[in-house]
Amino acid sequence: MAIEVPKIDPTTKAILEPKTNAAISKKVADDITAGNTPVATALNAASSQSFVDLLKTAYGSVVAPQPLTLAGLQQAAEEAKAQGKVLVASGTLTTTGTLLLRCSHDLSTLTITYTGTGTAVQIGDPALDVRAIVGTAPRVKNGNKGASGTGWTDTTCGIELVNLVGSNITIPHAYGFFDGLRLTGNGTGVVYNNVYIGRLENNKRNIHNTIGPAGSWNGENTFYGGQLSHLNSEPGAGVVQLLFTGSAESEDFGRATGLRFIGQSIETTIAERLVDMQAGKSILFIGTRFEDPRGAARAPVHWGPKAADNMFIAGYNAERMRQTSEPGAIGNAVLTPGLWQMPGRDQTGTGRGGGAILNNATSSSAGAxxxxxxxxxxxxxxxxxxxxxxxxxxxxxxxxxxxxxxxxxxxxxxxxxxxxxxxxxxxxxxxxxxxxxxGASLAFLADNTYDIGPGVYRPRDVNAARDLSAGTSVRYGNGGALPTPIASLRGQTRLVHGAAGVADTLHICIKDAADAYVWKQIA
Structure with missing residues (x-):
């Protein structure tokens, strides 16, 4: 709960102004006015304390002092971290610096206009793990973003989760950055987090999952909901809704693994790619909504050289997804009511084949x-x-x-x-x-139309148990010199071509009365 500090009467402890303050919970206001605990007790026991300090004591929060400055907000964040309390702040802040949050926080009513060239808000720590915090980040806007269609400053980031572990973070809104929301493992890991997204608007790369130097990892983070959009007038080259990049390390050390995206709405008509999976493995997209109406011209889901075993499951317009890929991409699948793409792959050394494996457990003859x-x-x-x-x-x-x-x-x-x-x-x-x-005879369905062995593709022998019938003629080729007549040649007919000026002769191999096999000339 974000709380603004009101003016109070030092004697009666009544609220002087504002009489109605939307940022103060009704319970806090009633406690102060009626003299009820816990606020009244704290006030009576230590009337010399500031109202902010009294709220810290009574409610376990560290409230950033007004008027807001980056230094004051950062000091309150470090105090909240040291005391294990929740940082609370509201209002607006324009800054060129980075707010580092290593504590639980409720900044849901704080808006930061960032005019620097780096990162507006970092949640986590670039140098070490930050574990098990709960927070709602501030709304962030890039104050340097020019008019629509002017592109982006390629070093800016709205909110970065870095080396964050086992935390629950809500991202209300980020507008106009090169990376809207970025998750980075930097020398350690950004893992096991739940990220709840409101709207990521007109950032060149709305969500970017990446890996830092060797020994970094990014895995098992779950993203819930969120609208991802771009303005139609922005240039399309390099514009992407979800980007996944890796490092030069081999196999799973150089790419994000095991991420889950649930219920995102991808709303764009100008992005070069809706999803650009340059590096990622076993990343699951469930119920992704595709709003791009351009038919065959719609931006693709792109599988890069280190994209393996990723899957889209269902979602509005998912069956109309257009895909492109590079050599090295393997096993990436789409499973929707209108499209079932299960390319699979061989699982080397596991004894399992690739592709879609279907098994009817009742019968090998029943349909799988x-x-x-x-x-x-x-x-x-x-x-x-x-x-x-x-x-x-x-x-x-x-x-x-x-x-x-x-x-x-x-x-x-x-x-x-x-x-x-x-x-x-x-x-x-x-x-x-x-x-x-x-079980049947072999026949041609058109009479006198097709051949057996046309041209040079001839059968060697044709063996008939009874008759060999020809509708027009039987044609003999040149049999060459007659071989020695033997029993296996009995009944064989051969045409011997004569040389120039010599007649052809036709012979048949028969057995004579002396039971000897001979060639008998019949023409």
Whole structure:
């Protein structure tokens, strides 16, 4: 609770002005006027104390003195840290310096206009961990931000959480900075924090998660809500709603990991990228709202070279998300009612394959994935599917079919072909070194139109159990010199091309009366 200091009568302890002060809680005002405890007790016991000091004693807060100065506010913050109390301040402050908050604080009614070139407010400590504080940051505005469309000073930051651990922080508003809200691990970590966002408005990078030098980390922070927006007139190059950058360290030491973003509203039509994930792993976005209405021209979600295993789950317009990526990006997924993108990847050394892993725990023949038709009205997916995949089968049929028209039997390496009215027994399969046809004859659906082995792609042998019929002719190639007649050549016909001036001859291999095999010339 932020409290303004009123003027009081030193004798009666009554409030002189303002009579109505919105910044004073009703309880405090009533206590002072009626002489009730705890304020009246503190006043009577130590009437020489200032009203601010009395509030410190009675309510466990450190109230920044008025009129506000950065030095006075910083001194109150250090006092609150030393005493384990809550810093309270309200009003407005214009400053070129940085306010460092290492204590719990309620600055919800304080507005800071920042006119410097660095960071307006740091929560945490650039040199060491700050743990388990609760705070509402002040509203911050970049006083140097020019008119709309003039760009940003690239060294400014509204609010930075640095080396903060296990804390709950509310960010009401940040406007006009290069980085609106930045989380930095600097030689240690910014981890296990809950961050509640109001509005981040027209900062070039509204939220920036990053990693400092070697040995730094940024992980397991959860972000709740918030409007992220830009003015339409600002230039789009480098403008991004959520930016994730890393360091040169390998694997997970050089990128943010395990962050969670819940219910953010991304409202923009000019950002170059909505999300720019240059470096980040296992970062989860739940219920993100995308307000960009530009169709194919909408700004993308970009996966950079150190983006791995990140996921968007549901959210308004999430299924219309446009994505771009760079080499090295891997395993980034989108799961929404209108888009299911599960690229996955091999898990080296774990014995697990990549991609979407589906398992029907009841039966290997029952469907683990069913694709329904557009007019599906909730019928049983076990039978009303258009496509179905199980561990043993892949099946495909028309909407009115009872049985599959195509069924791939994974276990027996067979492809069945049916008519949808009855279970098919006709299939192609591999048997030894050849592809076999079973349960049906093989035919062409257009007469005298297609070939077997056209051009140079000829079969070597054609073996027929009974007849070999030709509609027009049988053409022989040059058989060359006749081989020695043997039993395996019995019945074989060969054409021997003659040289210039010599006639061709046609021969057949037969067995004579003496049971010897011979070539008999038939033409």
């Amino acid at each position: 994935l069913s694709v329904m038709e557009a007019a599906w009205a909730g019928e049983d997916s076990a039978t009303a599917y258009r496509a179905q995949v199980s561990a043993n089968y892949s099946r495909y049929k028309r909407a009115a079919d009872t049985f599959p028209r195509i069924e791939i039997d994974h276990s027996n390496a067979r492809i069945y072909f049916g008519d949808g009215a009855a279970a098919s027994t006709a299939y192609l399969s591999r048997a030894a070194s050849f592809i076999a046809v079973n």
